[in-house]
Amino acid sequence: MPSSVVAYESASLDARMKYANTIAAAGQMIPPGLFDPATGKPSPPKVLLVMETGSMLGLHPMAALQSINVVEGRATLAAQLMAGLIRQAGHRLEITKSGTIPGGDYSVTVTGTRADTGDVYTSTWDIPRAIRAQLVDSYEPNQRGVYEVRARSEKGKVLPWEAYAESLPKWRAISEVALEGFSDVTLGMRSYEEMTDGGIPIAEPEPEPTEDWNAAIDAATTRAELDDIGDRLKEKGEGTDKIRARWLARAGAIDREANTVDAEVVPDDPKTADEGAPPADVEAPQSPPSQPAPSSAPTEPTQEEYEAAEAARYDAAVAAGEVSNGD
Known part of the structure; x- marks a missing residue:
């Protein structure tokens, strides 16, 4: 070890x-x-x-x-890890592929031979077997006679068995042989591919937001309105890094606008200015201490969140054409 x-x-x-x-x-x-x-x-x-x-x-x-x-x-365990562990333990694992996906006759056979007993374990996976296992919707020729694998979610999203049709039969055959003949090596654990009907990650689309948060944040003119948006974001759990970055940017803009409006304007007439100034022996009133942001506002970002916010601002600037992304 x-x-x-x-x-x-x-x-x-x-x-x-x-x-x-x-x-x-x-x-x-x-x-x-x-x-x-x-x-x-x-x-x-x-x-x-x-x-x-x-x-x-x-x-x-x-x-x-x-x-x-x-x-x-x-x-x-990933099927690749299973294969590596089996070979590392001194056993033999052979992978044989035949046919092609476009030709309609693709299949993968995995044969495992134990070094201690000589026992042989074999598994063959092809697309028709995946259809029987309800992992693939169809495997039929198109108008040009080329076979195509179709595996879609209820919403029409491409699933791993369609996107990686050549790889998935191999991983399933390896995991089947490992479970049947080499459970002492893999500790009887299942493969990730088997447990997830594919296992190769495909980016999930972001769920549709319940509100147009960008428009709501941009339309907010006061901190009270913005804090109310923050409350709704937390309640619905839709506060992504990009939304958070936009919220923080708008909060900064509102605060700057408020400070600009509240700032004193120095009059041009010195006499008028003197009349409005407090007597020298009277202490000028102190500005009220700044109040902490309402609890509904997002907390001060961590370094990781700050970097994510900066990245989101950059993405927004590229999308708006303000910054070139180098393409």
Whole structure:
């Protein structure tokens, strides 16, 4: 076992938990499957689960984060990791492909042979089998006679089996062989691809907002109006980084406008100015202390949030044609 893994295993649970929290702070560098849907940020418990699972398999924590994911509270292994572990244990794993997707006869056969007993395990996956498993909608020739895979969500979104039709049969065949013949190597864990009907991430479209937040923020003329928008954003959980950046920018603009209106204008006539000035022996009234922003306003951004806000402002400037994006 690598010394780095030994060092991780020998650390106390408290030290490993602190390590998980530190890793989770990496934000967008963490795989999306390890995010907490409620907060939109990496989940330290999920990160810890992945690192602990990797430790059992003899993996460095960083390697575990790249090939182990959490699905419904269970650690799952990427099919590539399964193949690597099987071969690392001295067993033989062969992958044979035949045909093509456009030709309508594509299939993948994976054969695993145990080094200790010589037992052989085989699995073949093709698109018709994926159709039977309800992973693919259809596999038919188009007007030019070229076969096309179709796998769509209810909203018409392209699913992994359509986007990666050549890869998915291989990963499913590997995971099937691993589960049947090499559970001692993979600790009986399922593959990520099997648990997610594909596993290769495709960017999810952002859900439709319940309000046109950009228009509402831009139309706000007072902090009270803006704070009310902040309340609604929090209530509906739609405060993305870009919306937050726009809110902060508008808040700054409103504050500057208010300060400009409240600023004293020095009259041109010195005499008039003298008449309006308090006597020298009377202390001028002090300006009331600035009041903290209402609790409905977003809190002061962290460094990470500040950088995200700056990036959002830049994106908005590019979209408006104010800044060139280098294209």
